Amino acid sequence: MSLHEEFADDLALYALGSLDGAERQTIEKHLEECASCRRELELLRGDSSLLALTTAGPKPPARARQRFVSAIAEESKVSSRLPVAGATSTSERRRRSWWLVPGLVTLAALALVCIDLWRQNSTLHEDVASLRAQIADQGSKLEQANEVVATLLDPEATKIELVAVGNKPQPRGKAIYERRNRNLIFFASNLPPLPAEKIYELWLFPANGGAPIAAGLFKPDARGSATVVNPPLPEGVEAKNFVVTLEPESGSHESPRGTPVIVGVGE
Amino acid sequence: MSSVETNATTSDLALVTAIRSGDQGAMAALYDRFSSIVYAVALRVLQDTGAAEDVLQDIFMQLWRNPGAFDASRGNMASWLAVIARHRAIDALRRRRPQDDIEDVIVSVEPNLAVEADRSRAMDKVRGALQTMPAPQRSALEMAYFEGLTHVEIAEKTGEPLGTIKTRIRSGLLSLRKVLAA
Numbered sequence: 001m002s003l004h005e006e007f008a009d010d011l012a013l014y015a016l017g018s019l020d021g022a023e024r025q026t027i028e029k030h031l032e033e034c035a036s037c038r039r040e041l042e043l044l045r046g047d048s049s050l051l052a053l054t055t056a057g058p059k060p061p062a063r064a065r066q067r068f069v070s071a072i073a074e075e076s077k078v079s080s081r082l083p084v085a086g087a088t089s090t091s092e093r094r095r096r097s098w099w100l101v102p103g104l105v106t107l108a109a110l111a112l113v114c115i116d117l118w119r120q121n122s123t124l125h126e127d128v129a130s131l132r133a134q135i136a137d138q139g140s141k142l143e144q145a146n147e148v149v150a151t152l153l154d155p156e157a158t159k160i161e162l163v164a165v166g167n168k169p170q171p172r173g174k175a176i177y178e179r180r181n182r183n184l185i186f187f188a189s190n191l192p193p194l195p196a197e198k199i200y201e202l203w204l205f206p207a208n209g210g211a212p213i214a215a216g217l218f219k220p221d222a223r224g225s226a227t228v229v230n231p232p233l234p235e236g237v238e239a240k241n242f243v244v245t246l247e248p249e250s251g252s253h254e255s256p257r258g259t260p261v262i263v264g265v266g267e
Numbered sequence: 268m269s270s271v272e273t274n275a276t277t278s279d280l281a282l283v284t285a286i287r288s289g290d291q292g293a294m295a296a297l298y299d300r301f302s303s304i305v306y307a308v309a310l311r312v313l314q315d316t317g318a319a320e321d322v323l324q325d326i327f328m329q330l331w332r333n334p335g336a337f338d339a340s341r342g343n344m345a346s347w348l349a350v351i352a353r354h355r356a357i358d359a360l361r362r363r364r365p366q367d368d369i370e371d372v373i374v375s376v377e378p379n380l381a382v383e384a385d386r387s388r389a390m391d392k393v394r395g396a397l398q399t400m401p402a403p404q405r406s407a408l409e410m411a412y413f414e415g416l417t418h419v420e421i422a423e424k425t426g427e428p429l430g431t432i433k434t435r436i437r438s439g440l441l442s443l444r445k446v447l448a449a
Contacts, residue, residue: 009434012441016436043444050389052352054390055308060305
């Protein structure tokens with residue numbers, strides 16, 4: 001077997017999915033025609049699997065197993081309700097005559113139609129089962145997320161900040177930001193009461209040194225606590241820091257103009 | 268539902284055969300056998316436990332629905348699942364639809380590492396090879412494999428010529444193959 005050397009490097013990249021554009025199209029076209037390069041691709045994937053298998057990490061959590069086992073049980077339950085092709089009567093088979101042929105042809109055609117409909121039905125059942133499992137799974141995740149968010153945002157929930165003994169509570173904030181999904185949760189506590197016609201504004205300072213991005217206006221409650229959840233943010237911005245400033249009541253959406261009140265110090 | 272007698276010595280193929288007939292116990296046994304591999308790879312790529320759990324669920328659900336996707340004559344289950352896990356994790360990282368159907372991914376490893384003890388010995392060798400590999404080569408390989416970067420992105424990141432990156436990745440993969448053949 002001879003590998004085409006001119007494709008060797010690109011084949012390795014293709015095995016890793018690291019090739020795109022015209023180079024990817026060229027190698028795919030070549031692979032359609034070349035069995036030795038297809039075999040080399042399988043071996044390169046095998047080589048790459050060695051890299052993957054060296055990965056060590058924690059075991060998956062028990063909840064992941066429970067989720068999986070529940071999902072396959074649910075799918076099996078739905079599948080078991082599918083119609084089963086039953087046995088057909090054979091008692092009249094030996095009494096066939098030539099004049100029965102047209103009727104039998106019609107029956108055969110009907111049977112084919114029925115089989116086709118049954119197959120379609122099976123496929124639809126499988127799709128429904130899959131969707132049900134996905135819905136159940138998403139529902140469970142959503143419920144957990146809702147519980148967490150409800151607790152965090154519940155004005156009735158007891159929120160107590162712990163500080164070193166003898167220290168006076170200082171204004172504090174905590175921003176939890178996940179760039180990929182643009183999720184931002186921000187909590188502040190012990191903020192001073194707002195002066196008249198003023199408001200607090202949260203700012204995201206991008207890691208690339210770009211202009212600060214307004215991340216929400218907020219007013220603290222009587223105890224100085226406040227929360228900002230998922231303000232509208234542009235896509236893919238890496239955060240370097242977060243700052244809260246005191247701004248005019250309408251906010252300063254272009255750039256912070258007011259006094260910084262609390263400033264991020266990093267993790 | 269009848270269930271295949273599953274224990275540590277039940278072959279992967281026997282489990283897959285039982286799964287074909289809808290044996291949930293066999294599927295759970297297969298999950299117990301390989302979920303750590305799939306999760307570890309997904310977590311390494313995604314760096315997010317929730318996203319890694321989603322990949323884990325997705326891959327084993329696909330295997331449950333289509334156990335015939337695994338072709339035992341072309342390789343071992345652990346290597347195949349590791350490659351699928353990496354592909355799916357990179358798809359998730361790049362927020363794109365899966366690039367390959369799982370049955371289209373054929374993975375050949377020689378010698379076959381179907382037995383866990385063989386696999387464990389082989390991994391020791393591979394880890395040793397990675398440790399002795401020149402740092403720029405290992406780094407290029409890991410950026411391509413675990414970060415899903417294209418060779419162009421790696422070249423931009425490292426400031427190295429494209430051809431150098433391509434060659435490093437290929438020779439890095441081949442050096443792992445040689446270690447196993449030795």
